[in-house]
Amino acid sequence: MDDKISLLIVEDEPAEQAAFAECLQNERQIELVGITGSETEALALVDSHRPDVVVLDLELQEGDGLNLTPVLTDPSRSYSPYVLVTTRTENRHTLDMLRDAGVGFIYDKNIDRYGPDQVLRGVKRMGGFLKGRRLGRSGESAASQSAKELRQKRLLEELNCEMEDMGLRRRQKSCRCLVWAVYCQLESGEPLSLTKELYPMVAQQLHCKPENVERNIRSAIHKVWDVSNRNLDLVYERFPRLVDENGDYPTNGELIEAFVVRMRRKHAR
Template sequence: MDDKISLLIVEDEPAEQAAFAECLQNECQIELVGITGSETEALALVDSYRPDVVILDLELQEGDGLSLTPALTDPSRPYSPYVLVTTRTENRHTLDMLRDAGVGFIYDKNIERYGPDQVLRGVKRMGSFLKGRRLGRSGEAAAEKEAAKLRRERLIEELCAEMEDMGLCRRRKNCRCLVWAVYYQLQHREPLSLGKELYPMVAKELHCEPDNVERNIRSAIEKAWDVRNERLDLVYARFPLLVKKSGKLPTNSELIEAFVVRMRRKHAQ
């Protein structure tokens, strides 16, 4: 089990429990330590099995997923897992409370692409990293380094989800280039020069040439603004200032800047 990602699922809907169990049947990277719909039992299972990751449904019949979240992520506890929340709520106050509590990522059950397989991909992405983070707790410097790495992973995951909402595929190079361009620009207060600073940073991250980064971001814009994109209405709603009467697509700089503004506002709420 040491080589696997240990997982606890806190979900009280039988259909959801069965769906997760089915997805995990042939899964060699994840070790399921328990499925429960009880808040009390969830805390007991965390203390007993110390799972790397907990999938937590916010709407529980027995107990409250919202109150369970800070208990799971409380740094004073001897052991705290990485928490992925699944929910149907659209209440902004509730979502902000979850982020403040240190939830790793929130999966919206209302979105068409939601499913156990999608959530389990998030488990895989974060589980192995969590093992490394705990090894670093022996020293403050190591712990801070791992905490910074975790924040980076969370932000990259959030940006990937944003791109998927716009109809892009996270595995494609055009999406990855745009994700990393927004990420690196978010790390700087002043706008970076695309050609001299930003594109080379992304190119180094993705092991390609700066010119290739520029072309791929352009490709991502063309894909998102394509009239055949089923998510086009969401793209327009998310970036209304980039919708031009002439039909002209936004530039790379315009979209990256708009994305940075969106993410900073989102995290400032």
């Protein structure tokens, strides 16, 4: 059970509830702790089961998903799950409010490819990250939690040093976004979709919008690959496959992937 991702579904449409339940019948990576269409019951289930992730439909008959979201993500609560929202709204103000409240990702129910299977695939691909957010679940010892925190601190510091070697400054938003993107991808263990999974993860850590994460990483790449960068030779030495004879810069995904490969090789020694 501890190896599974624990999931709570807050959805009031019977057809959607049935579709999620059917998709989860033979699922080995996800443990369903409950399905409810009630805001009140959802809060009770979160407090009693502490699920890794909550899939929350914004439009509820009993309660309001928009009001429930900031309650679930409130850092002052004893436990805050990772929240994924499903909705039919296209109101930009509402969507911005959700992102500001700390929602990990928003699934648009209006698009043709939307369905419970799409949502569950996203949950599974973020498995390592989601399980890593557990705070004291399953009787985890303080020593074990401390070891995880120490590992995170060590890796983030190592990545910051790598960035500084390349000419970035750790306090700059562009550097922080790149550091967290590499860290989240490294810890995930599986390739993550940049726009649908990785950028929202980083955005939640840095309290910004996913599109800002993308722009900041792009900015970091431009700074590092600029011909005026005094550390450019070191960059080329560390990432020779990203050196383009036409002078083109690598994409966000290419640099993140190259960094993950580099870190894994370093720690495999």
